[in-house]
Amino acid sequence: xxxxxxxxxxxxxxxxxxxxxxxxxxxxxxxxxxxxxxxxxxxxxxxxxxxxxxxxxxxxxxxxxxxxxxxxxxxxxxxxxxxxxxxxxxxxxxxxxxxxxxxxxxxxxxxxxxxxxxxxxxxxxxxxxxxxxxxxxxxxxxxxxxxxxxxxxxxxxxxxxxxxxxxxxxxxxxxxxxxxxxxxxxxxxxxxxxxxxxxxxxxxxxxxxxxxxxxxxxxxxxxxxxxxxxxxxxxxxxxxxxxxxxxxxxxxxxxxxxxxxxxxxxxxxxxxxxx
Amino acid sequence: xxxxxxxxxxxxxxxxxxxxxxxxxxxxxxxxxxxxxxxxxxxxxxxxxxxxxxxxxxxxxxxxxxxxxxxxxxxxxxxxxxxxxxxxxxxxxxxxxxxxxxxxxxxxxxxxxxxxxxxxxxxxxxxxxxxxxxxxxxxxxxxxxxxxxxxxxxxxxxxxxxxxxxxxxxxxxxxxxxxxxxxxxxxxxxxxxxxxxxxxxxxxxxxxxxxxxxxxxxxxxxxxxxxxxxxxxxxxxxxxxxxxxxxxxxxxxxxxxxxxxxxxxxxxxxxxxxxxxxxxxxxxxxxxxxxxxxxxxxxxxxxxxxxxxxxxxxxxxxxxxxxxxxxxxxxxxxxxxxxxxxxxxxxxxxxxxxxxxxxxxxxxxxxxxxxxxxxxxxxxxxxxxxxxxxxxxxxxxxxxxxxxxxxxxxxxxxxxxxxxxxxxxxxxxxxxxxxxxxxxxxxxxxxxxxxxxxxxxxxxxxxxxxxxxxxxxxxxxxxxxxxxxxxxxxxxxxxxxxxxxxxxxxxxxxxxxxxxxxxxxxxxxxxxxxxxxxxxxxxxxxxxxxxxxxxxxxxxxxxxxxxxxxxxxxxxxxxxxxx
Numbered sequence: 001x002x003x004x005x006x007x008x009x010x011x012x013x014x015x016x017x018x019x020x021x022x023x024x025x026x027x028x029x030x031x032x033x034x035x036x037x038x039x040x041x042x043x044x045x046x047x048x049x050x051x052x053x054x055x056x057x058x059x060x061x062x063x064x065x066x067x068x069x070x071x072x073x074x075x076x077x078x079x080x081x082x083x084x085x086x087x088x089x090x091x092x093x094x095x096x097x098x099x100x101x102x103x104x105x106x107x108x109x110x111x112x113x114x115x116x117x118x119x120x121x122x123x124x125x126x127x128x129x130x131x132x133x134x135x136x137x138x139x140x141x142x143x144x145x146x147x148x149x150x151x152x153x154x155x156x157x158x159x160x161x162x163x164x165x166x167x168x169x170x171x172x173x174x175x176x177x178x179x180x181x182x183x184x185x186x187x188x189x190x191x192x193x194x195x196x197x198x199x200x201x202x203x204x205x206x207x208x209x210x211x212x213x214x215x216x217x218x219x220x221x222x223x224x225x226x227x228x229x230x231x232x233x234x235x236x237x238x239x240x241x242x243x244x245x246x247x248x249x250x251x252x253x254x255x256x257x258x259x260x261x262x263x264x265x266x267x268x269x270x271x272x273x274x275x
Numbered sequence: 276x277x278x279x280x281x282x283x284x285x286x287x288x289x290x291x292x293x294x295x296x297x298x299x300x301x302x303x304x305x306x307x308x309x310x311x312x313x314x315x316x317x318x319x320x321x322x323x324x325x326x327x328x329x330x331x332x333x334x335x336x337x338x339x340x341x342x343x344x345x346x347x348x349x350x351x352x353x354x355x356x357x358x359x360x361x362x363x364x365x366x367x368x369x370x371x372x373x374x375x376x377x378x379x380x381x382x383x384x385x386x387x388x389x390x391x392x393x394x395x396x397x398x399x400x401x402x403x404x405x406x407x408x409x410x411x412x413x414x415x416x417x418x419x420x421x422x423x424x425x426x427x428x429x430x431x432x433x434x435x436x437x438x439x440x441x442x443x444x445x446x447x448x449x450x451x452x453x454x455x456x457x458x459x460x461x462x463x464x465x466x467x468x469x470x471x472x473x474x475x476x477x478x479x480x481x482x483x484x485x486x487x488x489x490x491x492x493x494x495x496x497x498x499x500x501x502x503x504x505x506x507x508x509x510x511x512x513x514x515x516x517x518x519x520x521x522x523x524x525x526x527x528x529x530x531x532x533x534x535x536x537x538x539x540x541x542x543x544x545x546x547x548x549x550x551x552x553x554x555x556x557x558x559x560x561x562x563x564x565x566x567x568x569x570x571x572x573x574x575x576x577x578x579x580x581x582x583x584x585x586x587x588x589x590x591x592x593x594x595x596x597x598x599x600x601x602x603x604x605x606x607x608x609x610x611x612x613x614x615x616x617x618x619x620x621x622x623x624x625x626x627x628x629x630x631x632x633x634x635x636x637x638x639x640x641x642x643x644x645x646x647x648x649x650x651x652x653x654x655x656x657x658x659x660x661x662x663x664x665x666x667x668x669x670x671x672x673x674x675x676x677x678x679x680x681x682x683x684x685x686x687x688x689x690x691x692x693x694x695x696x697x698x699x700x701x702x703x704x705x706x707x708x709x710x711x712x713x714x715x716x717x718x719x720x721x722x723x724x725x726x727x728x729x730x731x732x733x734x735x736x737x738x739x740x741x742x743x744x745x746x747x748x749x750x751x752x753x754x755x756x757x758x759x760x761x762x763x764x765x766x767x768x769x770x771x772x773x774x775x776x777x778x779x780x781x782x783x784x785x786x787x788x789x790x791x792x793x794x795x796x797x798x799x800x801x802x803x804x805x806x807x808x809x810x811x812x813x814x815x816x817x818x819x820x821x822x823x824x825x826x827x828x829x830x831x832x833x834x835x836x837x838x839x840x841x842x843x844x845x846x847x848x849x850x851x852x853x854x
Contacts, residue, residue: 002404039568040328040407 003037004046011052015131015158024048026158029072029100031093032109054160055104058082063166069104069159073116076103084167087174088119088191094183104159107147110213112185112253118215119174120144121207122191123164130158148214171195173274175266179253186210187254188262192270194230201225208263211248220245221267235271239264284706304535313535315488316505321495321562325354327555328406330396330413331575332388335422335644336435339387339395343414347398350412352405355559357397359385362554363523368611369545369649372516377447379440380610380647382521382550387420389437389609390644392575399555399563422644426583426604429643437609437642446607446615446640453639455622459694460633461743462589465598469589471673476585477662481578481606484651488537490545490576491566494552502553503530509539514546521550522557529553541650545577545612580614580648581606584662588670589633594684596670598633599626603659605640608647615640617648617655623695624656627663628704629685630732632740634694679712683723688732692739696755702728 005027008014018024027033027047037044055070060081067076076082076089077098092101092115106116107127126141141163147156172193178184189209195202204222209215221241228234248259280297282289291297307313344356359365359381368376384395396413400406421435428434429444436442445453466472492506508514511533519526536543548565555563567576582605589598603621607614618640626634648654671681687693687702705728712719742750 035569039570040403042407042411 003044005049006046007049007051009051011050011054011130011158011160014048014050014052015129017048018155018158019131021046022155026050026104028070028102028105031097031101032105032113057161064163065166066161066163067103068161069102069107071103073098073101073103073106076116084172085116085119088116088176088189091115091176091178091183091186091189103162107144107159107162108156111210111249112187112251114209114215115176115186115189117144117148118189118207118209119172119191120162120164121148121215121217122174122193122205123167123172124193124205125162125164127162128160130160145217148216167193168195170274173270175270177262177266185253188248188259188266189215190263190266190270192267192274194225194274196230200227200229206267208246210254210259211246211263213249216246218242218245230271230275235268235275238271239268242267281706281710284710285701285703288701307535315535315537316493316507316533317488317491317564317566319493319505321493323401323561324493325399325401325555325559325561325563326403326406327357327397327399327551327563327565328403328410329383329394329551329571330398330410330415331571332384332391332393332395332417334388334417334419335391335424336420336437337388337417338420339384340416340418342396343416344396346414347409347412350400350405350409352401353398353409354401354561355399355555356409356413357383357399357551357554357558359383359395361558362521362550364521367517367521369517369613370611370616371520372513376611376615377440379438380612382554388417390575390646392571392646393609394575397551397555397565399559424643424645426581426606426639426641426643429641430604430639435644437644438611441611441642444642446611446618446642448615448619448640455618455638457622457625457634457636457694458742458744459631459635459696460598460740461749462598462600462633462635463743465633466587466589466600469597470592471588471590471670473588473590473666473670473673474586475662475666475669477583477665479582479658479661481581481608481646481648482651483573483576483578484538484540484542485573486536486538486540486542489567489569489572490543490547491564492548492552493562493564494549494556495562496556496560497530501528501530502556503532504549504553505532506549506552507536507539507543508533508546508549509536509541509543513544514549517546518550518553522554540652541579541613541654542576545647545649547576575646577608577612577647577649579651579654579658580608580617581645582658582662584659586662586666588666590670590674592674594674594676594681596629596631596685599629599631599635601625601634601636601638601659601662603636603638603662605638605655606645606648607640607642608645609642610647611640612647612649613654614648617650620655621659624659626694627660627667628687628702629667629682630687630691630699630736631685631694636694677720679708679717679719680723683708683719683726686728688728688730688736690733691736696739698737699732702732704728 008017014026018026024046025033025044025048027049033044033047050070055068057066057068058071058075058079059066060079065082073089073092076085089098092098092106103116106114109117121144125144127144127147128139128141144162147159172191174191176189177187179187186209188211191207193205204225206218206221207215208218221238224237224241225234242264243260246263248256248263250256282291289297304313342358347353348356362382365381365383365385366378367380368378370376371378383397384393388395395415398406398409400409423429423435423437429437434444437444441447443453447453448455488507490507492504494502494504497503506514511531515526515529515531518529548567552563552565555565582603585602587600588596591597605614605618618638622636622638625636667682668678671678674681683705686704686708687699689700689702691699693699705726709719709724709726739753739755741752742754744750
């Protein structure tokens with residue numbers, strides 16, 4: 001059976017189609033789906049290409065930033081106002097991939113992909129979803145974590161846009177560790193956001209990619225840092241907490257042991273940079 | 276980056292009046308590549324071209340109970356479903372053309388699968404999409420068997436038998452030995468008097484060659500009962516010989532056209548696609564294309580084998596390595612392909628580029644339920660070099676020495692006797708280390724900067740020491756080959772079991788060599804074989820041309836164990852049918 005590609009002008013209408021047809025998939029930049037199509041994956045029957053301009057909309061001027069799910073990595077890299085996202089966006093593939101790969105696709109990319117999603121998770125990003133909601137709750141936003149907690153069988157929601165507050169200078173750091181640089185798939189991706197008040201860490205969010213199949217938060221590690229001043233002792237305590245909280249997965253790129261070592265190493269490096 | 280020819284080093288040993296050697300030269304094929312005009316196998320199209328996709332094993336190890344193709348057969352576009360029983364000689368080992376190893380791998384699995392991704396059926400359809408649909412519609416009833424993915428687990432008693440041809444999960448080398456040995460001097464007393472003992476365990480993963488162009492072939496019937504095959508193979512005649520054997524056809528009925536290989540690096544010597552593409556063309560009478568997709572290229576085209584090494588060094592306080600013991604396990608995956616050969620290469624490479632008076636090594640080729648491994652750039656050498664060089668760093672740390680200087684102390688000098696009993700010559704390791712140190716401003720001591728590979732070797736260092744062997748006891752100094760009397764009838768000759776590798780660097784010939792028969796009829800194609808870019812330079816042993824026989828019909832299943840049929844049969848049944 002051939003693959004059917006439908007163009008849809010309206011995001012909410014597309015969300016309804018998705019809700020009604022379990023075989024339908026959203027085609028964003030195609031960097032994840034097209035290799036499957038080309039390889040003859042018979043599970044792909046119906047692809048929706050959504051041309052709704054809301055997906056390409058960006059609001060970056062003010063303290064609150066909104067980025068449509070259809071915005072590409074290259075679009076993000078072209079925006080000086082989004083410079084804090086550039087370290088992650090530039091890690092996504094080569095120039096050809098970045099021209100096509102969308103933010104929305106990155107949110108659903110499974111490890112070893114999805115570098116930008118890790119940074120967005122550390123930044124406490126919220127997502128607004130398409131369809132399904134009308135009336136007063138329609139504008140509701142969910143924390144980005146809801147996308148990563150889903151079981152693999154669950155139907156992925158259709159993301160309209162992400163919303164986040166502009167971080168302060170020096171608040172966030174991002175590291176990607178890959179076997180081949182600069183474009184290799186991640187062994188471990190780490191993003192750390194620290195809000196410091198009066199010399200003490202008021203709030204910490206530590207996000208990791210590659211450890212599980214989706215980005216995850218190291219809540220226990222963050223807790224060891226909160227309330228403390230950023231010192232070598234605090235860094236050592238935080239690093240020691242990583243493997244108490246997380247069990248890194250093994251795959252062809254790296255063993256779980258190696259991922260755990262690299263996660264601790266890069267966490268230490270990031271925190272030392274932020275001291 | 277321009278090439279820096281260090282002509283000051285070894286100036287006396289080099290002739291600078293050669294036209295090509297030592298001079299930058301343009302690749303012959305570079306213009307075609309940069310202008311996009313180089314033709315690849317997949318640039319050929321035929322009217323009514325058919326496509327093959329394989330049904331592959333989802334299990335590491337399983338018995339095939341039943342195959343149900345009922346639905347797939349009636350699907351639109353499906354022209355033919357090829358089973359293992361359709362392959363005339365469905366058992367081969369790649370180096371059988373060199374008389375190395377026993378036939379152990381089917382083109383299509385019949386009774387069991389031994390690795391995840393092993394092909395079971397080949398579906399020939401009018402389009403790739405239709406072939407994919409039919410692949411998804413096939414139902415195979417598997418009885419999942421215990422599997423083994425680790426080399427050390429695989430050779431334990433009671434481990435799952437991966438490959439029935441080698442029930443102990445170990446390749447059999449010449450003389451029936453289950454590993455390759457290297458013995459030089461006597462390590463035990465040297466370890467006893469060493470000032471430091473340094474031990475290490477090193478493990479290397481398989482490495483995929485990752486060519487841009489995947490393995491593939493397009494075959495088509497020609498007039499005069501011949502078949503043309505456009506292929507990405509690295510070894511054109513090697514693939515041709517392999518197909519002639521598997522399909523039991525005369526090699527002169529096959530016309531292989533190669534040319535540009537879109538990246539090979541050893542990953543295109545296995546002839547994975549040519550046999551099925553040509554068999555598909557024979558069975559359908561149409562042109563057939565079989566190309567691995569990217570996921571198949573990564574998962575089921577053979578990588579360089581994984582290796583596991585144990586290294587033990589005995590070090591003198593002055594920095595000399597006085598003994599080195601190495602035990603290695605090559606992970607061949609489920610079938611042999613080229614890994615047994617890689618082990619032979621490896622044993623000739625040990626103990627690395629260092630003069631060590633006592634060396635003891637055992638290297639095994641082990642079967643596991645992983646993707647079969649094959650050639651890749653320096654296979655048999657690169658992985659153990661990783662182990663050796665890490666061990667060198669470890670040794671330098673144990674001695675509190677500089678790792679550069681520790682290597683310089685032990686590096687081969689010209690005239691030194693290597694453990695495999697060849698004299699070292701043109702040893703450039705010392706000069707290479709010095710040049711590397713200079714480039715990165717690494718401070719070497721004056722005595723190390725003054726070292727040269729051209730002096731200090733030979734003399735005592737050129738001697739073969741008395742060598743301890745397990746079966747023959749101590750061999751006197753200077754022993755490089757030993758004559759062993761033949762054993763009683765029916766027994767495997769005990770030759771080679773404990774012997775050092777002889778001076779050729781290759782394993783010893785059989786003590787009672789089989790006379791090499793001369794071909795009965797001129798076979799120009801058989802004697803002009805060229806192994807292409809595979810890294811195999813030895814010519815094939817001449818084969819006896821067997822008498823013409825009439826093989827069984829192609830479509831009949833092979834009853835019982837497959838007995839390889841003559842390669843150069845005068846007629847094939849398929850040819851008769853076409854006539």
